[in-house]
Amino acid sequence: MSSDSSPSRPTLRSVTDRFGYPHFLAATLVLVAATILLGVAAKATGSGLACEANWPQCDAGPFNLFPANLPSFYEWIHRFVAMFAGFAIIGSAVAAWRLPDIDTRVASLVVLGMVLTPIQVYLGRETVLVYEMDILSLHFWTAILIFGLFVVATVLVWRSALGAETVTAAFGLGLLSVPLHIALSPTDLGVVSEYSPTVQLLQYGVTLALIAAVIVAIMVGRWRFDDRPLLAIAGVTAVLGLAVSYLGRQLVMNNISALDQLYIGLAVVLFFIFCAGGYYSHTRATRTDSAH
Structure with missing residues:
Protein backbone atom coordinates (compact mmCIF):
# COMPACT_ATOMS: atom_id res chain seq x y z
CA MET A 1 0.00 0.00 0.00
CA ALA A 161 8.77 50.04 3.94
CA LEU A 162 10.16 53.40 5.10
CA GLY A 163 9.13 56.24 2.79
CA ALA A 164 9.70 59.98 2.73
CA GLU A 165 7.00 60.53 5.34
CA THR A 166 9.06 58.46 7.78
CA VAL A 167 11.69 61.21 7.81
CA THR A 168 9.10 63.79 8.83
CA ALA A 169 7.75 61.41 11.49
CA ALA A 170 11.27 60.89 12.87
CA PHE A 171 11.88 64.63 13.10
CA GLY A 172 8.47 64.93 14.76
CA LEU A 173 9.37 62.29 17.34
CA GLY A 174 12.59 64.16 18.07
CA LEU A 175 10.65 67.40 18.33
CA LEU A 176 8.44 65.88 21.04
CA SER A 177 11.35 64.18 22.80
CA VAL A 178 13.43 67.30 23.47
CA PRO A 179 10.95 69.27 25.66
CA LEU A 180 10.00 66.05 27.46
CA HIS A 181 13.68 65.37 28.13
CA ILE A 182 14.10 68.85 29.61
CA ALA A 183 10.88 68.65 31.60
CA LEU A 184 11.95 65.36 33.18
CA SER A 185 15.49 66.52 33.93
CA PRO A 186 16.78 67.63 37.36
CA THR A 187 17.28 71.25 36.23
CA ASP A 188 15.54 74.53 37.01
CA LEU A 189 13.38 74.06 33.90
CA GLY A 190 12.28 70.62 34.96
CA VAL A 191 8.62 70.37 35.92
CA VAL A 192 9.11 67.56 38.44
CA SER A 193 9.58 68.38 42.10
CA GLU A 194 11.40 65.12 42.83
CA TYR A 195 13.64 63.10 40.53
CA SER A 196 11.91 59.85 41.47
CA PRO A 197 12.56 56.40 39.97
CA THR A 198 9.46 56.81 37.78
CA VAL A 199 10.72 60.13 36.45
CA GLN A 200 14.14 58.63 35.74
CA LEU A 201 12.57 55.72 33.89
CA LEU A 202 10.48 58.08 31.77
CA GLN A 203 13.44 60.30 30.96
CA TYR A 204 15.61 57.41 29.85
CA GLY A 205 12.72 56.15 27.73
CA VAL A 206 12.64 59.57 26.08
CA THR A 207 16.43 59.33 25.59
CA LEU A 208 16.05 56.07 23.68
CA ALA A 209 13.30 57.62 21.55
CA LEU A 210 15.52 60.63 20.85
CA ILE A 211 18.43 58.43 19.74
CA ALA A 212 16.18 56.30 17.55
CA ALA A 213 14.60 59.39 15.96
CA VAL A 214 18.00 60.81 15.02
CA ILE A 215 19.14 57.52 13.46
CA VAL A 216 15.95 57.07 11.45
CA ALA A 217 15.97 60.69 10.22
CA ILE A 218 19.56 60.40 9.02
CA MET A 219 19.26 57.01 7.34
CA VAL A 220 15.88 57.35 5.67
CA GLY A 221 16.55 61.00 4.78
CA ARG A 222 19.66 59.92 2.92
CA TRP A 223 17.73 57.28 1.01
CA ARG A 224 14.64 59.29 0.12
CA PHE A 225 16.07 62.77 -0.42
CA ASP A 226 19.12 63.56 -2.49
CA ASP A 227 19.36 66.90 -0.76
CA ARG A 228 22.42 68.37 0.94
CA PRO A 229 20.55 70.84 3.21
CA LEU A 230 18.41 68.05 4.64
CA LEU A 231 21.42 65.79 5.15
CA ALA A 232 23.22 68.67 6.86
CA ILE A 233 20.26 69.13 9.20
CA ALA A 234 20.28 65.41 9.95
CA GLY A 235 24.00 65.51 10.68
CA VAL A 236 23.60 68.38 13.13
CA THR A 237 20.78 66.54 14.90
CA ALA A 238 23.10 63.53 15.31
CA VAL A 239 25.79 65.58 17.04
CA LEU A 240 23.36 67.55 19.20
CA GLY A 241 21.27 64.49 20.01
CA LEU A 242 24.28 62.63 21.37
CA ALA A 243 25.43 65.73 23.29
CA VAL A 244 22.02 66.23 24.91
CA SER A 245 21.77 62.54 25.81
CA TYR A 246 25.26 62.56 27.32
CA LEU A 247 24.77 65.78 29.30
CA GLY A 248 21.39 64.59 30.54
CA ARG A 249 23.09 61.45 31.87
CA GLN A 250 25.83 63.51 33.52
CA LEU A 251 23.28 65.73 35.27
CA VAL A 252 21.58 62.65 36.69
CA MET A 253 24.70 60.78 37.74
CA ASN A 254 26.92 63.60 38.97
CA ASN A 255 24.48 66.47 39.68
CA ILE A 256 26.86 69.01 38.12
CA SER A 257 24.94 72.29 38.16
CA ALA A 258 27.49 73.95 35.86
CA LEU A 259 26.24 71.70 33.06
CA ASP A 260 22.64 72.92 33.37
CA GLN A 261 22.98 75.91 31.04
CA LEU A 262 25.00 73.98 28.45
CA TYR A 263 22.50 71.11 28.48
CA ILE A 264 19.48 73.42 28.18
CA GLY A 265 21.13 75.57 25.50
CA LEU A 266 22.01 72.59 23.31
CA ALA A 267 18.56 71.09 23.85
CA VAL A 268 16.88 74.31 22.70
CA VAL A 269 19.06 74.42 19.58
CA LEU A 270 18.25 70.77 18.92
CA PHE A 271 14.54 71.52 19.26
CA PHE A 272 14.67 74.17 16.53
CA ILE A 273 16.82 71.93 14.33
CA PHE A 274 14.14 69.26 14.62
CA CYS A 275 11.53 71.88 13.68
CA ALA A 276 13.53 72.86 10.59
CA GLY A 277 14.11 69.24 9.60
CA GLY A 278 10.46 68.30 10.00
CA TYR A 279 9.24 71.29 7.99
CA TYR A 280 11.85 70.82 5.26
CA SER A 281 11.30 67.08 4.86
CA HIS A 282 7.51 67.52 4.82
CA THR A 283 7.80 70.20 2.14
CA ARG A 284 10.09 68.04 0.02
CA ALA A 285 7.84 64.99 0.40
CA THR A 286 4.79 67.05 -0.62
CA ARG A 287 6.58 68.40 -3.71
CA THR A 288 7.68 64.90 -4.67
CA ASP A 289 4.11 63.56 -4.36
CA SER A 290 2.77 66.48 -6.41
CA ALA A 291 5.32 65.85 -9.15
CA HIS A 292 4.14 62.28 -9.48
Whole structure:
Protein backbone atom coordinates (compact mmCIF):
# COMPACT_ATOMS: atom_id res chain seq x y z
CA MET A 1 0.00 0.00 0.00
CA SER A 2 1.15 3.49 -0.71
CA SER A 3 1.90 5.71 2.23
CA ASP A 4 1.25 8.94 0.32
CA SER A 5 -2.16 9.34 1.99
CA SER A 6 -0.76 9.26 5.52
CA PRO A 7 -0.86 12.62 7.30
CA SER A 8 2.42 14.47 7.35
CA ARG A 9 4.03 15.15 10.69
CA PRO A 10 4.27 18.75 11.79
CA THR A 11 7.74 20.14 11.41
CA LEU A 12 9.47 22.56 13.72
CA ARG A 13 10.06 25.95 12.15
CA SER A 14 12.51 28.58 13.27
CA VAL A 15 11.38 31.97 14.52
CA THR A 16 12.62 33.63 11.34
CA ASP A 17 10.65 31.17 9.21
CA ARG A 18 7.47 31.83 11.16
CA PHE A 19 7.63 35.60 11.48
CA GLY A 20 10.36 36.74 9.09
CA TYR A 21 13.75 38.17 9.96
CA PRO A 22 12.63 41.84 9.98
CA HIS A 23 10.03 41.09 12.66
CA PHE A 24 12.50 39.00 14.66
CA LEU A 25 15.06 41.82 14.55
CA ALA A 26 12.43 44.37 15.61
CA ALA A 27 11.45 42.15 18.56
CA THR A 28 15.13 41.89 19.55
CA LEU A 29 15.38 45.68 19.49
CA VAL A 30 12.38 45.91 21.83
CA LEU A 31 14.03 43.44 24.23
CA VAL A 32 17.26 45.45 24.19
CA ALA A 33 15.34 48.65 24.98
CA ALA A 34 13.39 46.89 27.75
CA THR A 35 16.63 45.61 29.28
CA ILE A 36 18.07 49.13 29.37
CA LEU A 37 14.97 50.60 30.99
CA LEU A 38 14.74 47.81 33.55
CA GLY A 39 18.38 48.42 34.40
CA VAL A 40 17.56 52.09 34.93
CA ALA A 41 14.67 51.08 37.18
CA ALA A 42 16.93 48.79 39.20
CA LYS A 43 19.47 51.54 39.77
CA ALA A 44 16.90 54.29 40.38
CA THR A 45 15.19 52.24 43.08
CA GLY A 46 18.52 51.38 44.68
CA SER A 47 18.06 47.73 43.76
CA GLY A 48 21.37 47.25 42.00
CA LEU A 49 22.86 45.72 45.13
CA ALA A 50 19.76 43.70 46.00
CA CYS A 51 19.73 39.90 45.66
CA GLU A 52 22.23 40.12 48.56
CA ALA A 53 24.79 41.31 45.98
CA ASN A 54 24.81 37.82 44.43
CA TRP A 55 25.30 37.21 40.73
CA PRO A 56 23.81 35.47 38.80
CA GLN A 57 21.81 34.04 41.72
CA CYS A 58 19.41 36.15 43.75
CA ASP A 59 18.37 35.70 47.40
CA ALA A 60 15.43 33.28 47.60
CA GLY A 61 13.95 30.07 46.25
CA PRO A 62 15.77 26.96 45.00
CA PHE A 63 19.48 27.66 44.55
CA ASN A 64 18.75 31.33 45.40
CA LEU A 65 17.44 31.88 41.88
CA PHE A 66 14.40 33.99 42.78
CA PRO A 67 13.83 37.38 44.48
CA ALA A 68 12.97 37.59 48.16
CA ASN A 69 11.50 41.11 48.18
CA LEU A 70 10.55 44.02 45.92
CA PRO A 71 14.06 45.54 45.55
CA SER A 72 15.42 42.13 44.64
CA PHE A 73 12.60 41.72 42.14
CA TYR A 74 13.69 44.84 40.23
CA GLU A 75 17.22 43.46 39.93
CA TRP A 76 15.98 39.95 39.15
CA ILE A 77 13.55 40.98 36.40
CA HIS A 78 16.30 43.09 34.81
CA ARG A 79 18.55 40.04 34.66
CA PHE A 80 15.66 37.83 33.48
CA VAL A 81 14.76 40.06 30.52
CA ALA A 82 18.46 40.63 29.76
CA MET A 83 18.88 36.87 29.42
CA PHE A 84 16.16 36.71 26.74
CA ALA A 85 17.59 39.79 25.05
CA GLY A 86 20.99 38.08 24.94
CA PHE A 87 19.51 34.94 23.37
CA ALA A 88 17.65 37.07 20.83
CA ILE A 89 20.84 38.99 19.97
CA ILE A 90 22.73 35.74 19.39
CA GLY A 91 19.84 34.31 17.37
CA SER A 92 19.59 37.41 15.19
CA ALA A 93 23.34 37.31 14.50
CA VAL A 94 23.34 33.60 13.60
CA ALA A 95 20.26 34.00 11.39
CA ALA A 96 21.75 37.04 9.63
CA TRP A 97 24.81 35.05 8.57
CA ARG A 98 22.81 31.96 7.57
CA LEU A 99 20.04 33.66 5.57
CA PRO A 100 21.24 34.41 2.04
CA ASP A 101 19.03 37.46 1.48
CA ILE A 102 20.19 39.46 4.53
CA ASP A 103 22.32 42.52 3.79
CA THR A 104 25.93 42.02 4.88
CA ARG A 105 25.75 45.38 6.66
CA VAL A 106 22.91 44.07 8.80
CA ALA A 107 24.85 40.90 9.55
CA SER A 108 27.93 42.91 10.54
CA LEU A 109 25.93 45.15 12.86
CA VAL A 110 24.14 42.37 14.70
CA VAL A 111 27.32 40.28 14.97
CA LEU A 112 29.06 43.28 16.53
CA GLY A 113 26.13 43.50 18.94
CA MET A 114 26.62 39.81 19.73
CA VAL A 115 30.33 40.37 20.39
CA LEU A 116 29.52 43.23 22.76
CA THR A 117 26.91 41.18 24.63
CA PRO A 118 29.28 39.05 26.76
CA ILE A 119 31.23 42.23 27.56
CA GLN A 120 27.97 43.81 28.68
CA VAL A 121 27.13 40.75 30.77
CA TYR A 122 30.53 40.97 32.46
CA LEU A 123 30.01 44.67 33.16
CA GLY A 124 26.59 43.88 34.60
CA ARG A 125 28.22 41.34 36.90
CA GLU A 126 30.78 43.93 38.00
CA THR A 127 28.07 46.47 38.84
CA VAL A 128 26.85 43.97 41.43
CA LEU A 129 30.16 42.68 42.77
CA VAL A 130 32.17 45.93 42.60
CA TYR A 131 29.64 48.75 42.10
CA GLU A 132 31.88 51.59 40.97
CA MET A 133 30.55 54.62 39.10
CA ASP A 134 32.96 54.13 36.18
CA ILE A 135 31.72 50.57 35.72
CA LEU A 136 28.09 51.70 35.95
CA SER A 137 28.72 54.33 33.31
CA LEU A 138 30.51 51.92 30.98
CA HIS A 139 27.73 49.38 31.47
CA PHE A 140 25.13 51.99 30.47
CA TRP A 141 26.94 53.32 27.39
CA THR A 142 27.73 49.82 26.14
CA ALA A 143 24.01 49.11 26.32
CA ILE A 144 23.30 52.32 24.39
CA LEU A 145 25.83 51.26 21.74
CA ILE A 146 24.13 47.87 21.35
CA PHE A 147 20.77 49.64 21.14
CA GLY A 148 22.09 51.97 18.43
CA LEU A 149 23.53 49.06 16.43
CA PHE A 150 20.18 47.29 16.45
CA VAL A 151 18.26 50.44 15.55
CA VAL A 152 20.48 50.87 12.48
CA ALA A 153 20.17 47.18 11.56
CA THR A 154 16.38 47.27 11.99
CA VAL A 155 16.05 50.36 9.82
CA LEU A 156 18.14 48.64 7.14
CA VAL A 157 15.97 45.51 7.00
CA TRP A 158 12.79 47.63 6.89
CA ARG A 159 14.20 49.99 4.25
CA SER A 160 11.63 49.21 1.57
CA ALA A 161 8.77 50.04 3.94
CA LEU A 162 10.16 53.40 5.10
CA GLY A 163 9.13 56.24 2.79
CA ALA A 164 9.70 59.98 2.73
CA GLU A 165 7.00 60.53 5.34
CA THR A 166 9.06 58.46 7.78
CA VAL A 167 11.69 61.21 7.81
CA THR A 168 9.10 63.79 8.83
CA ALA A 169 7.75 61.41 11.49
CA ALA A 170 11.27 60.89 12.87
CA PHE A 171 11.88 64.63 13.10
CA GLY A 172 8.47 64.93 14.76
CA LEU A 173 9.37 62.29 17.34
CA GLY A 174 12.59 64.16 18.07
CA LEU A 175 10.65 67.40 18.33
CA LEU A 176 8.44 65.88 21.04
CA SER A 177 11.35 64.18 22.80
CA VAL A 178 13.43 67.30 23.47
CA PRO A 179 10.95 69.27 25.66
CA LEU A 180 10.00 66.05 27.46
CA HIS A 181 13.68 65.37 28.13
CA ILE A 182 14.10 68.85 29.61
CA ALA A 183 10.88 68.65 31.60
CA LEU A 184 11.95 65.36 33.18
CA SER A 185 15.49 66.52 33.93
CA PRO A 186 16.78 67.63 37.36
CA THR A 187 17.28 71.25 36.23
CA ASP A 188 15.54 74.53 37.01
CA LEU A 189 13.38 74.06 33.90
CA GLY A 190 12.28 70.62 34.96
CA VAL A 191 8.62 70.37 35.92
CA VAL A 192 9.11 67.56 38.44
CA SER A 193 9.58 68.38 42.10
CA GLU A 194 11.40 65.12 42.83
CA TYR A 195 13.64 63.10 40.53
CA SER A 196 11.91 59.85 41.47
CA PRO A 197 12.56 56.40 39.97
CA THR A 198 9.46 56.81 37.78
CA VAL A 199 10.72 60.13 36.45
CA GLN A 200 14.14 58.63 35.74
CA LEU A 201 12.57 55.72 33.89
CA LEU A 202 10.48 58.08 31.77
CA GLN A 203 13.44 60.30 30.96
CA TYR A 204 15.61 57.41 29.85
CA GLY A 205 12.72 56.15 27.73
CA VAL A 206 12.64 59.57 26.08
CA THR A 207 16.43 59.33 25.59
CA LEU A 208 16.05 56.07 23.68
CA ALA A 209 13.30 57.62 21.55
CA LEU A 210 15.52 60.63 20.85
CA ILE A 211 18.43 58.43 19.74
CA ALA A 212 16.18 56.30 17.55
CA ALA A 213 14.60 59.39 15.96
CA VAL A 214 18.00 60.81 15.02
CA ILE A 215 19.14 57.52 13.46
CA VAL A 216 15.95 57.07 11.45
CA ALA A 217 15.97 60.69 10.22
CA ILE A 218 19.56 60.40 9.02
CA MET A 219 19.26 57.01 7.34
CA VAL A 220 15.88 57.35 5.67
CA GLY A 221 16.55 61.00 4.78
CA ARG A 222 19.66 59.92 2.92
CA TRP A 223 17.73 57.28 1.01
CA ARG A 224 14.64 59.29 0.12
CA PHE A 225 16.07 62.77 -0.42
CA ASP A 226 19.12 63.56 -2.49
CA ASP A 227 19.36 66.90 -0.76
CA ARG A 228 22.42 68.37 0.94
CA PRO A 229 20.55 70.84 3.21
CA LEU A 230 18.41 68.05 4.64
CA LEU A 231 21.42 65.79 5.15
CA ALA A 232 23.22 68.67 6.86
CA ILE A 233 20.26 69.13 9.20
CA ALA A 234 20.28 65.41 9.95
CA GLY A 235 24.00 65.51 10.68
CA VAL A 236 23.60 68.38 13.13
CA THR A 237 20.78 66.54 14.90
CA ALA A 238 23.10 63.53 15.31
CA VAL A 239 25.79 65.58 17.04
CA LEU A 240 23.36 67.55 19.20
CA GLY A 241 21.27 64.49 20.01
CA LEU A 242 24.28 62.63 21.37
CA ALA A 243 25.43 65.73 23.29
CA VAL A 244 22.02 66.23 24.91
CA SER A 245 21.77 62.54 25.81
CA TYR A 246 25.26 62.56 27.32
CA LEU A 247 24.77 65.78 29.30
CA GLY A 248 21.39 64.59 30.54
CA ARG A 249 23.09 61.45 31.87
CA GLN A 250 25.83 63.51 33.52
CA LEU A 251 23.28 65.73 35.27
CA VAL A 252 21.58 62.65 36.69
CA MET A 253 24.70 60.78 37.74
CA ASN A 254 26.92 63.60 38.97
CA ASN A 255 24.48 66.47 39.68
CA ILE A 256 26.86 69.01 38.12
CA SER A 257 24.94 72.29 38.16
CA ALA A 258 27.49 73.95 35.86
CA LEU A 259 26.24 71.70 33.06
CA ASP A 260 22.64 72.92 33.37
CA GLN A 261 22.98 75.91 31.04
CA LEU A 262 25.00 73.98 28.45
CA TYR A 263 22.50 71.11 28.48
CA ILE A 264 19.48 73.42 28.18
CA GLY A 265 21.13 75.57 25.50
CA LEU A 266 22.01 72.59 23.31
CA ALA A 267 18.56 71.09 23.85
CA VAL A 268 16.88 74.31 22.70
CA VAL A 269 19.06 74.42 19.58
CA LEU A 270 18.25 70.77 18.92
CA PHE A 271 14.54 71.52 19.26
CA PHE A 272 14.67 74.17 16.53
CA ILE A 273 16.82 71.93 14.33
CA PHE A 274 14.14 69.26 14.62
CA CYS A 275 11.53 71.88 13.68
CA ALA A 276 13.53 72.86 10.59
CA GLY A 277 14.11 69.24 9.60
CA GLY A 278 10.46 68.30 10.00
CA TYR A 279 9.24 71.29 7.99
CA TYR A 280 11.85 70.82 5.26
CA SER A 281 11.30 67.08 4.86
CA HIS A 282 7.51 67.52 4.82
CA THR A 283 7.80 70.20 2.14
CA ARG A 284 10.09 68.04 0.02
CA ALA A 285 7.84 64.99 0.40
CA THR A 286 4.79 67.05 -0.62
CA ARG A 287 6.58 68.40 -3.71
CA THR A 288 7.68 64.90 -4.67
CA ASP A 289 4.11 63.56 -4.36
CA SER A 290 2.77 66.48 -6.41
CA ALA A 291 5.32 65.85 -9.15
CA HIS A 292 4.14 62.28 -9.48
